[in-house]
Amino acid sequence: MSTIAEPHIRLPEGSIEKTTTTLNLGPTHPATHGVFQNIVELDGERVVSADQTIGYIHRAFEKIAERKPLYQITPLTDRLNYCSSPINNIGWHTTCEKLLGIKTPKRVDYLRIIIMELARIGDHLICNSIVGVDSGAYTGFLYLMQYRELIYEIWEEVCGSRLTTSIGRIGGFERNFNDIAFQKLDKFLKEYPGVLKEFENLFVRNRIFMDRTIGVGAISAERALNYGFTGPNLRAAGVDFDIRVHNPYCSYEDFDFKVPVGTTGDCYDRFLVREEEMWQSLSLIEQAYQKVQEFKGEEAGVYHADVPEYYLPPKEDVYTKMEALIWHFKIVMGEIDMPVGEVYHSVEGGNGELGFYLISDGGRSPYRLHFRRPCFIYYQAFEEMVKGHMLSDAIILMSSLNLIAGEMDS
């Protein structure tokens, strides 16, 4: 629990109360999605100050990563932003590929883009529907959760698991996408746009929703940049900074998509930016899907880069060929050392720039691995954004910032 120096703040003359009321929006609260605590000082219903305490789900990822070889860190990265875990996985794999100097073939890149954009749709879908739930509209959440099930089915076909996927390997994917996966992708691409349009009709021009979210938690572009905002929160404030455009990774430069930008940075702008990003992600998936279908013959079977040192050989070869057996042994027993060096690589996660700073000293596991977690960095601005608003606005502000506790306390 955090200790506050003065329990109550004296209010100026002319206020209704003499000192403020302290309210503990504690770690277990229905409206905080994830465990973080806010001790707010209220003057009547207006928030005067807010003191945040986080760390209620600190799992020491960075210390665990110093013990594990590179491929075992993938399940850890899943649990960072668990609403869109493939983005974290693929971000980690691209960091390792940058360190090890591996270049992935185009088909792998396009398949990765399909998976990452599905994850981005999943993340924004949860965030927007939960903003709806917090303002009292439960129906939107139920409509959209159904389509998150379709996304789970696609991931399940590729990697076997629904939520914390650990999808892919260093160099590509663990298996080729089969026809069933592409059929499910077709089904999703056919059905989801209709539902998203329905959701938009419920919320975007809804008088009550607009009254609750316009003007709440506005932040200017200069303050946002100073606070280290990235992702939809920064784009809602007016700055078009998107890692997919500025430092493209995974062949994003071959695609044509727009980056939506807002003006005032309030909750309504964030909601609209996320909605538009979902439409852009759908267009990206369609373009990538078309490009994947253009690969014919030999190339249509490529699903990983040709790096025997880091990618496990198929089991039939391990049991029949000598060289595959030796590589399998070396990879699993950790005989292959990483090059010495340090690399920083970032990807555009659901909340912004998710960065991985990896220092390697040779050997099997990293010497130091630091995750640049966007939620942790922009939650600091909450106090500044919430001052002067009412208590119910504070709740909507918390959910529109898309705070995921797993990413905040690593």
Place this chain on the structure above:
Amino acid sequence: MDRPVSYNIHQKALEKDISMAEMPEGSMGEGFFATSLDKVIGLARKNSIWPLPFATSCCGIEFMATMGSHYDLARFGSERVGFSPRQCDLLMVMGTIAKKMGPVVKQVYLQMAEPRWVMAVGACASSGGIFDTYSVLQGIDQVVPVDVYVPGCPPRPEAIIDGIIRIQDLVGKESLRRRNGQQYKGLLESYGIQ
């Protein structure tokens, strides 16, 4: 390369449109039915459990999927999830509990009124999961007594529903005197709960 779907391919015809709860044993007559009290109370309690979802991390998202329309949890009587421990019967702890959060779980448990049940959902709540570190509580049974553990990382919604069904079995078969008995008091003593 395509493996055919092998489970759940034969549609089972529904026997009736509505499934009814089994009648407990007892003696029937014209206008009356006599049975023991704990069977009736067990039957009533188990089909209307009000859970408190204590969702901390990834398992919480699977719980949201369980509450959604695909794997509907409401059909087991848990339509109303409450967030106030004073009004709930079942504490579902979903997700990793860090040492900082341990006292909070205990406080929430203490506020619940008897009879109360606890379900640990996920590997992290059952035993610490993959996080064998200095800051993670290795299972919530270090701080509160647990009735049902649901393994998985995260457990599929079907597994969470299986856990709820086992809780229902426990609730239905519980004796009315259990909460006042010596064994239960001893259990709470060992956790330091009065």
Place this chain on the structure above:
Amino acid sequence: MPLTNEHIKQKLLEKFGEQVGNFSEPYSLLTFEASKDINLKVLNFLYDEPELKFRFLTTLCGVHYPEQKGKEIAVVYHLHNLEDNVRVRFKIYTDINQPDIYTVTGLFSAANWLERETYDFYGVNFIGHPNLKRILNVDEMDYFPMRKEYPLEDSTRIDKDDEMFGRGGTLGYGTEKTTHGTVPEDEKHDEGKPVL
């Protein structure tokens, strides 16, 4: 004209001369080191200089090198110039017995919690920080867990047996007992039993 790593290096050497050094470009990201007293001055220079304009603090973290005596704890800043899309990495080193570093919270508000996290994990004392206390670990913790000498697991836990994981336990695998010298007298096995 585009902002190149060479150009940034020139400007830094012009302004600070001997105090910055150790320039390298791993994976084409300019990395340099400076002495810890001038960290705020260097960051201010990179922020204000009209050609450099590094106005976005991407991240700040600490690293522990127990072998480099006198320079055990490093603090690494990653900065980003959003207009020209150039990144730079800046490192400072400090002694573990006196880890005082000036805070940069005045310049970048994002550094507030990042410095608290570095304090929490490594014990770096940031001079001038508005609220330097633990952020992720429990407040009562009395050691700094990310330092290399502390183990990952909680040694007081009773449900998991360290011996099964090949560390600690009664025979002391992986600890001082078996890495230096012989097994103590009272734990010697007889000839027949195999030592694991």
